[in-house]
Amino acid sequence: MSEFVFLFRSTDAASRAAMGxxxxxxxxxxxxxxxxxxxxxxxxxxxxxxxxxxxGKLVTGKQRTVTDGPYAEAKDIVGxxxxxxxxxxxxxxxxxxxxxxxxxxxxxxxxxxxKTTM
Amino acid sequence: xxxxxxxxRREAGRMVATLTRIFGVENLALAEDVVQDAFCRxxxxxxxxxxxxxxxxxxxATAKHRAxxxxxxxxxxxTFAPELGRLLESAEPLAPGVEELFAAHVIKDDQLRxxxxxxxxxxxxxxxxxxxxxxxxxxxxxxxxxxxxxxHAAIEKRLSRAKKVLAESKPLFEITEAxxxxxxxxxxxxxxxxxxNEGYHGASPESAVRVDLCQDAMRLAALLFEHPAAATPATHxxxxxxxxxxxxxxxxxxxxxxxxxxxxxxxxxxxxxxIAEGQRLLELSASGPELNEYHVEAAIAxxxxxxxxxxxTNWAQIVSLYDTLxxxxxxxxxxxxxxxxxxxxxxxxxxxxxxGEIADRDRLAGYPFYHAALGELELRCGRDEPARxxxxxxxxxxxxxxxxxxxxxxxxxxxxxxxxxxxx
Numbered sequence: 001m002s003e004f005v006f007l008f009r010s011t012d013a014a015s016r017a018a019m020g021x022x023x024x025x026x027x028x029x030x031x032x033x034x035x036x037x038x039x040x041x042x043x044x045x046x047x048x049x050x051x052x053x054x055x056g057k058l059v060t061g062k063q064r065t066v067t068d069g070p071y072a073e074a075k076d077i078v079g080x081x082x083x084x085x086x087x088x089x090x091x092x093x094x095x096x097x098x099x100x101x102x103x104x105x106x107x108x109x110x111x112x113x114x115k116t117t118m
Numbered sequence: 119x120x121x122x123x124x125x126x127r128r129e130a131g132r133m134v135a136t137l138t139r140i141f142g143v144e145n146l147a148l149a150e151d152v153v154q155d156a157f158c159r160x161x162x163x164x165x166x167x168x169x170x171x172x173x174x175x176x177x178x179a180t181a182k183h184r185a186x187x188x189x190x191x192x193x194x195x196x197t198f199a200p201e202l203g204r205l206l207e208s209a210e211p212l213a214p215g216v217e218e219l220f221a222a223h224v225i226k227d228d229q230l231r232x233x234x235x236x237x238x239x240x241x242x243x244x245x246x247x248x249x250x251x252x253x254x255x256x257x258x259x260x261x262x263x264x265x266x267x268x269x270h271a272a273i274e275k276r277l278s279r280a281k282k283v284l285a286e287s288k289p290l291f292e293i294t295e296a297x298x299x300x301x302x303x304x305x306x307x308x309x310x311x312x313x314x315n316e317g318y319h320g321a322s323p324e325s326a327v328r329v330d331l332c333q334d335a336m337r338l339a340a341l342l343f344e345h346p347a348a349a350t351p352a353t354h355x356x357x358x359x360x361x362x363x364x365x366x367x368x369x370x371x372x373x374x375x376x377x378x379x380x381x382x383x384x385x386x387x388x389x390x391x392x393i394a395e396g397q398r399l400l401e402l403s404a405s406g407p408e409l410n411e412y413h414v415e416a417a418i419a420x421x422x423x424x425x426x427x428x429x430x431t432n433w434a435q436i437v438s439l440y441d442t443l444x445x446x447x448x449x450x451x452x453x454x455x456x457x458x459x460x461x462x463x464x465x466x467x468x469x470x471x472x473x474g475e476i477a478d479r480d481r482l483a484g485y486p487f488y489h490a491a492l493g494e495l496e497l498r499c500g501r502d503e504p505a506r507x508x509x510x511x512x513x514x515x516x517x518x519x520x521x522x523x524x525x526x527x528x529x530x531x532x533x534x535x536x537x538x539x540x541x542x
Binding site: 019020021022023024025026028029030032033036048049050051079080082 | 121124125126127129130154157158160161162163164165166167168169256257258260261
């Protein structure tokens with residue numbers, strides 16, 4: 001088994017637009033939980049991970065310039081991550097296909113955790 | 119942890135009522151934004167960390183924090199509710215004062231106050247129901263349109279007008295004002311009654327029974343009878359009627375998901391706890407000289423509930439209760455139900471005669487169950503062909519798949535007679 005990180009990316013506006021009524025929000029929450037649970041039941045969840053605040057600071061350049069994250073212009077920002085266990089990249093991608101984030105125009109970035117060969 | 123079905127929209131109602139109390143009714147849109155934020159937050163966090171042990175408390179606490187942010191940020195830019203004035207002007211930190219505004223009993227009163235406010239005398243009944251569904255039950259415009267077989271545009275227009283009336287009604291309805299209370303209580307009863315009926319005999323294209331609407335009406339009615347000033351005989355009668363009808367909901371659809379007529383229902387599936395609660399409330403409702411339509415409707419439902427089999431029903435008592443109802447609140451639908459009860463008591467031919475005598479019978483022409491009742495009685499008289507015609511008429515008016523399946527089965531039941539003679 002190898003480890004992968006799912007980075008969930010979406011724009012603030014798009015995810016808000018996809019929210020809809022409270023009833024729809026509850027449904028989309030339940031869809032997400034069901035998807036996560038299915039992955040967990042099959043032993044693919046190494047760590048459920050965490051949500052990330054949509055605000056923060058950017059520290060850039062040799063000058064260490066600190067700015068508010070230019071998130072408004074960002075196409076999509078990482079809203080959270082989950083640590084996944086899968087056979088290989090192909091399977092990890094396969095596992096991501098059921099993610100409800102796609103319904104709201106979001107993106108899942110599937111990144112293998114770098115393995116060191118000692 | 120499993121989320122209770124419809125938890126979000128019911129919490130939305132609680133939160134909007136409370137936040138409107140805090141921000142003032144003219145800032146309803148702001149309250150709705152804060153609630154939306156709380157849900158977004160819940161989605162972000164719960165997806166990764168799971169549903170908290172007490173999701174309602176989590177949501178309300180999140181809304182409270184957001185409300186504090188808004189109050190701090192906009193204390194100079196906006197006018198908030200007058201009762202907040204002192205709080206906002208004081209140099210003290212806002213939090214403890216705001217904490218009190220989120221106490222459980224205050225939240226209950228907030229919902230009650232919002233219910234009364236939705237029944238503003240300047241609003242027509244349909245607008246009151248729509249407003250209550252939107253604000254207190256968390257229904258979106260689209261969901262209200264679906265429940266009432268209306269268009270998105272029509273509901274949007276109705277709601278925005280209604281919200282304007284609400285925003286202009288300053289100060290908001292005050293539940294401590296006894297005179298306001300008494301004046302507006304009948305309108306509130308009526309609105310809850312309509313809400314319940316919409317769920318029970320709904321015209322929704324998705325489903326003939328919207329249990330969630332019935333539950334919402336019952337939840338709001340319970341808020342009423344739990345409040346001393348609102349716990350009048352009429353309130354108890356209304357709540358009793360809801361319980362006794364809701365008790366039959368599990369049997370209204372049979373195992374195959376088809377509508378089941380009262381006479382055919384599997385009575386073992388009626389909910390005994392709701393029947394008992396209905397009877398308790400009905401007794402409480404009999405504590406004064408007042409007799410209104412809710413008393414009578416509850417009493418009719420209680421007679422049905424006390425009959426273990428349909429043939430045990432005391433039809434004479436039901437007919438006499440319908441006679442009373444016709445004097446209190448006459449309508450063609452009540453007259454139709456009375457005629458059906460007479461048919462049960464004195465035979466189908468008598469029922470048909472009674473239907474023939476309904477004064478404004480033409481008003482029933484668009485109601486599928488009017489034609490279905492005629493079909494049923496003709497069928498029982500052994501006249502298959504006219505029965506089939508009536509059922510076909512009903513089928514053409516059916517509003518959802520369940521009603522259609524029900525009526526198709528009734529048409530099949532007419533097949534015994536001259537089916538082969540009928541060519542279309």
